[in-house]
Amino acid sequence: MEYTKLGNTGTDISKICLGCMGFGNPSRWKLAPWVIDEEQSLPIIKKALDLGINFFDTANVYSLGGGEEVLGKALKKYAKRDEVVLATKVFNRMHEGPNGQGLSRKAIMSEIDKSLKRLDTDYVDLYIIHRWDYNTPIEETMEALHDIVKSGKARYIGASSMFAWQFQKALHVAEKNGWTRFVSMQNHYNLMYREEEREMLPLCKEEKIALTPYSPLASGRLVRDWSVTTKRTETDKIAVSKYGATIDVDRPIYERVAEMAEKKGLSKAQIALGWMLQKATAPIIGATKTSHIEDAVSALPVTLTDDEMEYLEEPYVPHKIVGHI
Template sequence: MKTRYLGRTGLRVSELCLGTMTFGGAADEKESASIMNRYAEEGGNFLDTADVYGRGRSEEIVGAWLKGKRRENFVVATKVRGAMGEGPNDIGLSRKHIRAAVAASLRRLGTDYIDLYQVHAWDPATPLEETLSTLHDLVREGLVRYIGASNFRAWQLMKAIGICRERGWEEFVCLQPQYSLLCRATEYELLPLCASEGIGVIPWSPLRGGWLSGKFRRGMEKPPENTRVGDSPELWSRWNTETTWAIIDTVQEIASETGRTPAQVSLNWLLSRDEITAPIIGARCVEQLEDNMGASGWSLTADQVERLNRVSETPVSYPYDQAAELQQRRGRERA
């Protein structure tokens, strides 16, 4: 598996990141270890977890697997923000909660440092300076190597960057947003911002909860059982639309042309984007992992990428439509 630099840092990570949200839930500890073993066999080095995954159980499973291995060979990422208890300070991005959370994550992971420590979401109740200064201190103390954000809006991310630059604090080097063929609003502002500021991008839900995995085809009356969509009627009713099926049809066509699976086509489309560092792939079993890892090591043609772009293009409104029109006009004038 190839590696890429994480944003403008000197840290190299696998172009597919292994997400561990299923660990301790859909995948028991034995299956989770098998998934990590197989991922590592293919040269994977980037593991993403969070303290709220199974209330710490995912971190414990990752930590148990890391024992006896060369810790420096792996880039371990985790997150903080969600509720980890019933107390008023067991949630959020206050200095108190971050300090308690990082200590607990280090203990569960069985390590003395975290490679990438990410805030899981914006916390409107805590001053941003309090959060950022605490993260800066964690890096200075050697408990954390790099910091990142997840689920931030563009203005929130840029505000954080501006404060850090003004104060001389450690900056976010990575963003973890939702992004896929079925979720392209991330392109409006977040991806251009990350490209401009040299921030790595590791998208979550690159298969949109399984919709792009090949399990679903036009004409189905209901989703297959024992799938994420099948377990959630809301997900089925929300995404069972003509737009979704048109995208899936195109993915299926290209999968037939390339001899690849729909999941591999959908993930490879993400890998074709210059702004993307590493999509986060999740798996309930080794077989799902094998399918997802097959997205690496080959490339869609320019025509196939364009077809996927065209069918999944999201209509935009002001001011994005005006910006696109001006860009097209400039292109015509230069021609």
């Protein structure tokens, strides 16, 4: 395993992060009926640890808390807490009625305690706002996050998909008031969706923000034969919303990944992740099989030349913004 720093901090993270959206309770979360249960999840998390992965990402909304519960049990069983960098997220709706979602002080203070209980830990290393809250002043959100860090319930804070102007505003508000700044950006980014290169990536580079993109394999579309269907391809409405409308313009990118993989004697995952690893700090890899983890880790030694990077990127055309809202 290779390790790097979490943005402008001294914390070491594996260059592969295990995303835990796929772990939990398929009957509890209607949005993702393809997730796997605890019995199936534990061996995957153990394999990640065995391969040197120390960075794990989940969220309160995954299986409506079930994802955090499964990850917490696995880490308690297989890992030493101080050796793991644990991230979770807050924003999405967790219960019906008022104050069931968002980034108000009330919601954040309530959800961090619930997440810690489900994860069975005293703190998370990285507490991430899952999306931008248009209904709460950013000053309220940033002060609440700062107080959570100062209370010891989180070591750092991060953000996920939003517009660059929003992220810059949040960074400015924190700096202006002497509050904790974001150290990471978890955004939607891969060979088939590169809109983040216009504004967000240059901003993160300038501010020394760690880039931890989700969906680095485009929900499997960069690596899976397009004629093959799986339970996830048939039921994953989130993936359809991200890539369903751009099949025709995305196909040439998949074909170039497949062509290069065959030419170099590598897997398509190694090519797609090899490209990503030269762009990002630590991509977040989803896995529902141990082989998915092994494939991801095998991409670490892959280095693509400038010409090869350009060849993979050349067919890309502008896409509609997906992920911010």
